[in-house]
Amino acid sequence: MTSTAKAASSAILERDGKYLLVLRRNPPSADMYAFPGGRAEEGETPDETALREFQEETGIVARNPQLFSVYDLKTYAADGSVTSHFFLSVFTVEADADAVAEAADDAADLGWYSVDEIRRMPVPQSVLECAERLALRQ
Template sequence: MPSSPQAASSAILERDGRFLLIRRMNPPSADLFAFPGGRAEPGETPDETALREFFEETGVTARNPVLFATYDLMSEKEGGSHFFLSVFRVEADADTEVVAADDAADPGWYTIEEIRSLPVPPSVLECAERLAVEIKAGY
């Protein structure tokens, strides 16, 4: 019987057409580049999870989370992980320094062209592609 999914959230911070990604150090997405995020703690709302995880992994205090996408992610492996992922757009002060922490490494700002050539989960590429179109269109 399939297990009920674990709640997880991630946060997208965009500056000048570049997206903040970190390299995951731990499973389920070890060595993939992704938006900062992670599992919900008991009693947290999805937006609270996104802001907490973003801070834990980057040292940046984000604000104004706006739900952008949701994903029901099932691991291919037998007995693998099952997550319900909420992805938020967030804002942060432009002069804030990003520092990798927790299970994150190598934070960087990437264009959509660069993201297409990085090892990223499909959900990250899909969100970045959608956002790049919206940014170009002036949303």
């Protein structure tokens, strides 16, 4: 059985060398920290999805989404079948410096983490890769 990939987007907000991550409550990345994001809704562009999901999960209204990376993410069952398949568009975003993040929607918790901290946390490989690449730019 071939799966049709679903569109998803996530958004990276950086402040003072730390990145805003949410603790996922739901699969496919349950109990892992990731950039705020989720599945696209009907008719949404990837950047619209990133901004909506970011606001739903953190309460922060972000702006100026810039495409940073794209991933073809598949999750496999023990028998090798694909259980989930997403095309993930990752954007960097901006927000007001005084905006306070609060975990909501499927975010169980959230926090600001440095790349060194992210390396030691349960995160999807795509999150670590993006954080490492962004750290090199600073």
